[in-house]
Amino acid sequence: xxxxxxxxxxxxxxxxxxxxxxxxxxxxxxxxxxxxxxxxxxxxxxxxxxxxxxxxxxxxxxxxxxxxxxxxxxxxxxxxxxxxxxxxxxxxxxxxxxxxxxxxxxxxxxxxxxxxxxxxxxxxxxxxxxxxxxxxxxxxxxxxxxxxxxxxxxxxxxxxxxxxxxxxxxxxxxxxxxxxxxxxxxxxxxxxxxxxxxxxxxxxxxxxxxxxxxxxxxxxxxxxxxxxxxxxxxxxxxxxxxxxxxxxxxxxxxxxxxxxxxxxxxxxxxxxxxxxxxxxxxxxxxxxxxxxxxxxxxxxxxxxxxxxxxxxxxxxxxxxxxxxx
Amino acid sequence: xxxxxxxxxxxxxxxxxxxxxxxxxxxxxxxxxxxxxxxxxxxxxxxxxxxxxxxxxxxxxxxxxxxxxxxxxxxxxxxxxxxxxxxxxxxxxxxxxxxxxxxxxxxxxxxxxxxxxxxxxxxxxxxxxxxxxxxxxxxxxxxxxxxxxxxxxxxxxxxxxxxxxxxxxxxxxxxxxxxxxxxxxxxxxxxxxxxxxxxxxxxxxxxxxxxxxxxxxxxxxxxxxxxxxxxxxxxxxxxxxxxxxxxxxxxxxxxxxxxxxxxxxxxxxxxxxxxxxxxxxxxxxxxxxxxxxxxxxxxxxxxxxxxxxxxxxxxxxxxxxxxxx
Numbered sequence: 001x002x003x004x005x006x007x008x009x010x011x012x013x014x015x016x017x018x019x020x021x022x023x024x025x026x027x028x029x030x031x032x033x034x035x036x037x038x039x040x041x042x043x044x045x046x047x048x049x050x051x052x053x054x055x056x057x058x059x060x061x062x063x064x065x066x067x068x069x070x071x072x073x074x075x076x077x078x079x080x081x082x083x084x085x086x087x088x089x090x091x092x093x094x095x096x097x098x099x100x101x102x103x104x105x106x107x108x109x110x111x112x113x114x115x116x117x118x119x120x121x122x123x124x125x126x127x128x129x130x131x132x133x134x135x136x137x138x139x140x141x142x143x144x145x146x147x148x149x150x151x152x153x154x155x156x157x158x159x160x161x162x163x164x165x166x167x168x169x170x171x172x173x174x175x176x177x178x179x180x181x182x183x184x185x186x187x188x189x190x191x192x193x194x195x196x197x198x199x200x201x202x203x204x205x206x207x208x209x210x211x212x213x214x215x216x217x218x219x220x221x222x223x224x225x226x227x228x229x230x231x232x233x234x235x236x237x238x239x240x241x242x243x244x245x246x247x248x249x250x251x252x253x254x255x256x257x258x259x260x261x262x263x264x265x266x267x268x269x270x271x272x273x274x275x276x277x278x279x280x281x282x283x284x285x286x287x288x289x290x291x292x293x294x295x296x297x298x299x300x301x302x303x304x305x306x307x308x309x310x311x312x313x314x315x316x317x318x319x320x321x322x323x324x325x
Numbered sequence: 326x327x328x329x330x331x332x333x334x335x336x337x338x339x340x341x342x343x344x345x346x347x348x349x350x351x352x353x354x355x356x357x358x359x360x361x362x363x364x365x366x367x368x369x370x371x372x373x374x375x376x377x378x379x380x381x382x383x384x385x386x387x388x389x390x391x392x393x394x395x396x397x398x399x400x401x402x403x404x405x406x407x408x409x410x411x412x413x414x415x416x417x418x419x420x421x422x423x424x425x426x427x428x429x430x431x432x433x434x435x436x437x438x439x440x441x442x443x444x445x446x447x448x449x450x451x452x453x454x455x456x457x458x459x460x461x462x463x464x465x466x467x468x469x470x471x472x473x474x475x476x477x478x479x480x481x482x483x484x485x486x487x488x489x490x491x492x493x494x495x496x497x498x499x500x501x502x503x504x505x506x507x508x509x510x511x512x513x514x515x516x517x518x519x520x521x522x523x524x525x526x527x528x529x530x531x532x533x534x535x536x537x538x539x540x541x542x543x544x545x546x547x548x549x550x551x552x553x554x555x556x557x558x559x560x561x562x563x564x565x566x567x568x569x570x571x572x573x574x575x576x577x578x579x580x581x582x583x584x585x586x587x588x589x590x591x592x593x594x595x596x597x598x599x600x601x602x603x604x605x606x607x608x609x610x611x612x613x614x615x616x617x618x619x620x621x622x623x624x625x626x627x628x629x630x631x632x633x634x635x636x637x638x639x640x641x642x643x644x645x646x647x648x649x650x
Contacts, residue, residue, distance in 0.1 A: 136637040262599035274587035
């Protein structure tokens with residue numbers, strides 16, 4: 001079998017997760033890593049070509065570049081840059097900026113002839129897909145997305161960008177009473193802060209202005225300003241010991257009525273012991289789709305809403321019809 | 326807005342559900358009903374053209390014909406027949422025969438230039454989609470589909486075909502102990518009969534050979550032979566009074582492991598007070614997709630695995646990116 005040649009851009013939690021995920025997918029192969037710190041990464045990856053992120057990776061055949069960096073500073077720059085040369089997949093998760101990022105990637109794609117699958121992963125990504133499907137299946141229904149309890153990488157990254165924050169982990173916590181009301185069939189209107197709260201554990205630079213950090217985090221637009229956020233300062237030691245795992249979970253609930261008052265409830269739920277490892281697996285499935293879409297002659301930016309599900313699967317259309325229908 | 330013109334083929338539970346569902350979807354319009362009993366149906370539908378199923382519906386513009394009959398005798402005949410003239414959508418649910426039905430519809434589609442979305446609804450349909458997606462996101466995982474407790478229309482129809490059965494309702498019941506094991510993270514191998522049992526309430530012709538009916542139902546291939554089936558004979562009165570609702574439910578569980586033993590569990594769940602009304606809504610979303618795919622120049626048979634999710638939605642791609650991602 002001809003394998004799909006994958007390059008990683010970035011080698012953090014998600015990058016390492018993708019490296020592991022590729023081993024589970026027999027039709028893919030990791031052929032290069034591009035990183036800001038090639039010297040360090042080379043020590044971890046003996047057998048693999050490692051390049052500085054600004055280097056051209058020589059004559060290595062790359063079918064899809066998976067962008068494994070953060071949404072706040074990495075992907076908005078790396079997306080358009082790597083789109084010039086490769087099919088790409090990313091997990092850009094700043095919801096409010098997805099439409100403009102899509103436009104940018106789409107216009108580069110049309111010029112250069114590539115496929116770019118943007119904003120994949122869990123949410124945006126699978127949960128987006130579920131919202132669209134369940135809304136289509138139950139028109140005039142109400143939808144609720146609950147996240148947690150778990151660590152949000154996007155929100156942790158964001159908190160880490162605040163001056164004098166050395167490290168941070170942000171937990172998303174669904175508000176139990178809200179969940180209970182929806183599960184028992186009520187369809188209330190919630191403000192964002194009535195559905196979730198956020199809890200940030202932060203390590204601050206010695207002598208930093210703790211109150212200023214608190215304010216800076218709590219006021220970050222798109223990330224924290226719509227929620228009640230509790231911020232707890234802890235030691236590096238405490239962070240390493242008690243907050244090194246990256247679990248997450250959540251569910252999309254769609255509640256509708258058909259005919260003469262028949263209640264119809266659809267629910268999609270994730271329960272993840274490792275969020276980045278799961279996101280990594282979704283990125284790999286989308287890399288497969290990007291490659292196949294490009295082989296089928298498609299050009300442009302895609303979200304998971306634009307991809308026929310069979311493109312994501314390692315199995316043939318025949319096998320899917322025979323064994324999965 | 327130019328509406329999508331829909332014709333119904335068949336006017337039973339699902340047909341009536343589709344009629345209701347179309348009212349919730351502003352971009353669709355019911356323009357004709359084709360049925361085996363036009364005289365009766367005309368009494369129910371004053372304002373709508375009603376034709377005998379073998380009649381040509383005059384010069385009415387039909388964009389998509391939704392086949393609302395049963396999988397055992399209606400759709401295998403009506404699919405190929407209506408495919409000659411229209412885009413079609415159906416809920417053909419004999420899992421084992423989907424590949425050959427797909428081939429047949431696909432070859433007619435290529436000849437006549439239509440789109441045929443086959444085997445939609447809940448399962449096959451949404452659950453198929455979930456199996457494929459969750460398998461792609463968690464390679465080397467294990468999947469379990471549980472149905473019920475609820476009434477299976479396909480199995481009820483099948484039982485009704487047995488000689489001397491006047492009416493029947495088949496309940497699918499998940500075996501609780503099996504569900505509990507999977508939910509707590511075990512990944513056992515189950516035989517079909519270890520996951521579900523079936524319970525059939527039947528009304529028999531007076532003086533019928535009850536034991537022969539019992540054997541005939543229990544032995545039906547694809548439907549009953551792999552399960553423990555309890556068959557209870559009741560009166561017409563009892564059937565009408567206690568088994569007239571058509572609830573159903575079920576869930577697809579995918580259980581996988583990534584990295585160093587991190588458990589990842591995905592679950593999709595339906596809880597439906599009216600199965601045919603929900604199926605009807607899925608048929609309508611697929612009719613929208615069939616129409617749009619045909620407008621985009623596609624030709625052929627499609628399952629829900631072959632359709633980009635945005636085609637199913639009443640909203641524009643821009644709205645989906647802005648409000649659902």
